[in-house]
Structure formats: structure tokens, C-alpha cells
Amino acid sequence: MPNVEPHRLPATTLVRLIEAGELTAEWVVRSCLDRIAEREPVLRAWAHLDREAVLAEARASDESGQSGILKGVPFAVKDIFDSADMPTGYGSPIYTGCRPSFEASAVSLPRAAGAILMGKTVTTEFANRHPGPTSHPKNPFHTPGGSSSGSAAAVADFMVPLGIGTQTGGSVIRPAAYCGVVGFKPSFGLFPPAGMHVNTESLDTVGTMARSVADTALFAAALMAIPYEPPAMPERPPRFALCRTPHWHEATDEAKAALEQAASRLAAAGARIVDSELPPECADISEIQATHSAYEAPRVHAPELHRHAALLSQDLLDDGKIATGRKLGLDDFREAWRRAERARAAAREWAGGFDAILTVPAPGAAPRGLDSTGSAIFNGLWTALYMPCLTLPAEETAEGLPLGIQLVGARHGDTRLLDIGLWVERQLGAAQ
């Protein structure tokens, strides 16, 4: 029997203990619920949580006798995904009372692997900028980041071991880094998007939050409905490109220092680290990402604009992407798409020369204030390049806020990136 409260245990351990009969799903869920009851009044990570329903699901799991790679593990889903047995609000008052008759694949696949859906976590409005009420687990006066605010905060705060988010700009990696958890945005399209409310179709990427690389790999296998193989330590220390990106001047000194420090630790462990920047075809990839997303906004939000425009936030409407998108035409969209394709091809060749890219996941630690979820400037480029991204916690600021690093792999090199991530996690952990 574990001497640690179950809500603090990693998913990999929970599955092992539950399958061995040393722990029940109900016990795990109760432990998570207790943690939530204690912390939710300040954290406000959840958009929907039904204590009795989730306990019933856990008991049913215990009684079913069915195994699964996520047997009995609670997980949280960002409220941008449809759930058939829970309300789905997309962070907008327009969808108050919305009960889809469909369940997103990001919900169904973990459930099919034995996981217990704990509830829906807070998202910014339609996974855009306008924030929800969630605060940072380490300091309630700071943002947890967004748009996957609730999932990042809940995982970081030991309310649940696994969470699902989405990233169109920086909505998985940034909140994960701010909250000090492991965030993973796979190559575009590898996690099935069915049932995710559209933000920008050719950018929206389902991602995960967990507290370790091993848990991330386990969750990823369930979300892809592929056989699970634990990540493997690389045979020799990896070769990294230290990439400062065109936005380096926007990083804080703390973030820069955290990256340099992580780089020296990895070098000390035998890694080869070379300075390398994205090829010239990628020079304006962040602008391309922004143009593309803005173009789609007034079109994808036509249903809300048609019937409920007054209930859209100004952050989205007049001060945001819808206003910007209305000024963009089809030619802008096509140009963005074409340039993104060229940039992806060039980035692929560049990234192929390294085991992974090492860079910052955000400009710095979580900013103070809950009115903004921070800047996605170090994320939008990788999202548009369709490259897999993994953020790992590395350092803390003097105020105790987490600072992460970001590893980026060549597109479709996701499995390899998780292997490299395991190595990096071990080196950083050992150094701490």
C-alpha cells in the first residue's frame, strides 16, 4: 500500500497499483476529490465537476474487472471538448446549458483505456484570449496561463494526474510551463481532433498535461489508440540545437538564464549543444500563424456572431481576432497557408540535424494578474510548423514560480522526442 496520498502519485504508478489490486479507482478518485475540495475555492480550475457521478464511474471501473493502460486513472478535459455526460461550455456564456450528444475522441479514447473522466477544466473563451477564473497554483495573484488554464493548474496542483488541453498558438505549452508540469503538444493531427471546438482548423492541436514524461507517453498512447511502449532512454547523450528564435528579445532575463542553465546541465551530462536558428523560410512563421488564425475567426465564429454577438468578449470581438480577421481576405489566407507549407518543409530539414531543439516555452514565469494569460510568442511558431513540443519544469524564480524549458522535435518524430524528454528530465531532476 502506498504511503503517499494517491492524488500525488503518477499515472504509471496508479495503473500498476490498481491492476495489482493494491489500490482502487474509487480510492484514487476520492483522494483527488479531497484535494479538489480543499484547493478549488482558490484555484478555480474546474468548469464542471460532479462528485457523485465521478465516484460512480470509479466504482463501475473497479467492478468491471476490465484492464486498460489507464485503468482507474482520473483525467481532466479542457471544456473546449464535447462530453456526452457533462455540460460543455467552451468558456463562453453562449453555451450555458449546452449538453452535446457526442463525446470527443480525446474523452472517449482515454476512457476506453480505463481512465476516469474527472470533469471539465476551465478554458479561456473558445480557447482564445479572454481568461477564465483559474489562478496559479503557486500564487493566486498570477495567471496559470491559457487557454488550457484549468488543465495545467489542476495537474500542477495534484488534483488530477493527467489533463488534456489544446494549442492553436501556445495554449498547452505555455500554461504547462507556467504551472510547472510536463506539457506535450504532438505533431499536428496525431491526437484525433473530433469533438474539439474549432478555433483554427489547420492549427488546433490536442495536447496533454502530466507530471512526468513517462505519464505523458502513457497518456499519448491512449489518445492515439496505439499500443503503449514506455519511452526509452537514448543510448547516448543527445545532440541539441539551442534555438533562441526570432523573439529572443521578448524573453525575460530569468527565462534566458533558466535555459542557459539547463543547457549547461545537459552539456555536463554529455549532451552536445550547438547554437542554431530556424532557417530563413521560417522567419515570419509567427506572423503567418497569427494571420491564419485571425482569418478564420469571423468565419468559424459565424454561429455566435449570427445569434449571440453581444455575448462575445471584446477580447475576441472588437479588440481581438474577429476584428482583425474581418480585414483579411482569402488571398491573405492562401498566402499564409503556402508560406506555412514552405516553412514546414525547411524546418523539417533543419530539425533533422538534431535529436531535439532546446528553447524557451514562454517569455518568462507566469505574469501577475488574471486579466491576461500571457504571451504565446514562443509557441505559435512551433504550432504552425506542426512540430512536436514538450515542456519540462527546470527552475524556479525567486518568488517560487516555475520556469520551464521547451524541447521541440522534427515533425512526426514524437516518439523520439519523448525518449529525449525522458533523458532531459532525468538530468534536470538529478541536478536538482
Added chain:
Amino acid sequence: MTAANELNAAAAIARLGSGDLTAEVLTRACLDRAEERKAVKAWVWLDPEQALAQARAADTRTRAGRPGLLAGLPIGVKDIIDTLDMPTEHGSPIYRGNRPFADAACVALLRMAGGTVMGKTVTTEFANRFPGATVNPHNPAHTPGGSSSGSAAAVADFQVPAALGTQTGGSVIRPSAFCGVVGYKPSFGEFSRSGIKLQCHNLDTLGIICRRVEDLPPVRGALLAALPHRIDRDAAAPRIGICRTPAWDGAEPAMQDLIERTADRLAKAGAKITEMSFAPEFTNILEHHRRIFDYEAARNYAYEYERHHEQVSQVLRDTVLTPGRELPLAAYIDAMETAEAFRRHIDEIFGEVDALLTPSAAGEAPEGLGSTGDPRFNSIWTLAWTPCVTLPAGTGPKGLPLGVQLVGPRFRDEALFDIAAWTEPRLV
């Protein structure tokens, strides 16, 4: 005088805008035709009062000087597309009576442009292969094609001037060809899919079914929240490449002959005709389409597969979802990367020609309602992300429609409309 329901969409819009015709009269004519021709079974939801109420509201807007691009034009919507005020059942018993909370983006965009959502048209189960009830309006013993079966049949049968369909394999172009109407699949990524049941995120494409090429620009404009393209009627004769594709041997003799004859006719009309074929490494391109299709559908339909297994048709489970689940990730990634290389190859082909001429389907609509036909002449282009237009081009040995397909370079949909408009009067 042409009965109102027989007006093609562009002609109807012109008359609606000028006040010669009201949306109510047009909608009523369409409803009457649908009632008279119920045996086609094109509609899964058709509430006359609901359609007429929208039409009357459109007439009010037109009288107030705000007709919008569509001025009340009735439009059929495939039943995998969410509608706020009508059930959306995806052709599946799992979703019987399902009422979405909001319109799909495309539906809202049509409404914002003044369109009337006439009703929901029959789809195969989840826009896949298990057929719905619709019959071919030209011969009820034959399939109308699918998966956008009801949309193609209703437009062909003068029950509605335009309709929305979707294509993951061949689900817009093929039924349009089988029913003898114009079908259009745009460049991938241009039309929003938000609120459309997702099958394959790398393939699904919303399209338009109508009766004339000139009908496409207003509906497309509405779906893009943009001004409609003005078809260039003075365009020079195009350079056209005959593209037999690796599927050519699967085409019926009548179709093979039609393509050859069409090429001759277009050459005589001044088009420069060349032969185009794929590089040898893309001979098995259909296999890559199938892998992406199976792999993604198996995961995007996880809810149905896991939670409502017995209510998913056996044919969908056995031929798509289960094999898709078993396909290794590496095989899927290889297929996606091959597809990208194929797209670059097709981009290069269009350096030499303005459009490709290729079969819209293997031949006429097959007999029987058990299968909606073979999509191989479409799947290639769905994977290529290129715009496609099918034009009716006479009939085959059984007296059923045949279509020819024009394919343009990605993101040159307007130029393809010009070429299609040039080609349209020069066909059989």
C-alpha cells in the same frame, strides 16, 4: 416559363434580388416538388412551415433592401452538418432526434448571407459507406451515389436549387455525377468545417452541389463571407491535361470513351490538350488515401466505436474502423508524408496545364441501393487537396448521367470556375 423550382441557383438569386420572385414562392415550389417526388427519399428532415418562415423572413429583408448574397435561396444541408433548428442525425440510429446546440459555421454563414435552410438531406451513415434511403432520381433502381446522396438527388430532381455536401473520398463529386448535376469540392482548408461531423481531419472537405457552374460563386462567396467571384466569360481557351489516373482501368468503357470524346470537343473549341500522368512513385496513391482514411476515421469515431459499437453498421466497423485501429502509426505517418509529396507533385503538374480532365466516377450510377459506388476517381483529388468540379456530360448505355471532372491547382478555385464555365456549354 420555367417553373420556379427549376430555376438554377444563380437565375433564382437574380430574380429574387430584383423582386420578380419571392423566396416564399420559390421555396413553396421546391416544397411542392419534394412532396410530389417523395419517392426519391432525398430528405431526412423537411418541415414546410419552418422553410417557409425562413423564406418569408428573407423576403422581408429583401424588401428592406438587405437581400444578402443569397436573397432567400433555399439550400439543402447534408445531415452530418449541425443545424440549430433541425435535427442532425448523421445517418445513424445513435443520433436519432439529436438536436445540436448551434449551427455549423457553414450553416450560419449561409443564413447570414440570406440563405434559407430548406431541410436536411440524406447522408450515408457518418458520411461513410452504409447507404441511406435515397434513390437515383433518374432511375429508382440505381444508387444516387454517396455519401451526399440526398443533396445530389434533391438538386438533380429540382427539389432545391443548391445543397451542401462533404467529401472525404468521393462524396460530393461522385453523387453529383451519378445524378447529373454540378458538384464542387474546393481547395482543402478554405471552407470552415466547424460543426460538421468530423471523419478525417486531413481529408474532409465541404462542397457545393448545384445545376450550373454560375451557381457556384454566390454559394461559395456566402461560405467564405466574401464577395462572389465574377466568372470571366472572355477567358482564353484553357490548357487542359487529360489525366487518366492509376484508376483508369477501373473506368467503364463509356466513361473512357467520354473522356476521349470530351478532349476532342474541347480541342476543337480551342483548348490545348495534353496528356498528364503521375510520376511512377504515386501509382499506389489510393492506398495512401485509404490508410489516412481508415486511421483517422477509426479515431475520430472513437465515441461511436467504443460506446455504441453495436449501433455502428457492421460494414463500417469491419471495413474501416477495425482495420483503421490496427494500422500502425508508422504506416499512417508514411501515408501522410507521401500525400504531401503527392501534393507537391500535383503543384508541379499545374505548371504546364490550367486544369486536368478526368472521370468524375467509374461510369453511370450502379444498379442497386446497397452500395453508393466506387470513389477511386475522387479519393485521389481529395488527398491532393485540389479544387474539383464535375459537370454533367450526357448519359451512358443505361441512360443514366455521366460526369466529367475538371481539377484545378490548389487555391485557384476561381480560375477553375472560369474553365468550368468555358467547358460547360461545349460538352455533349
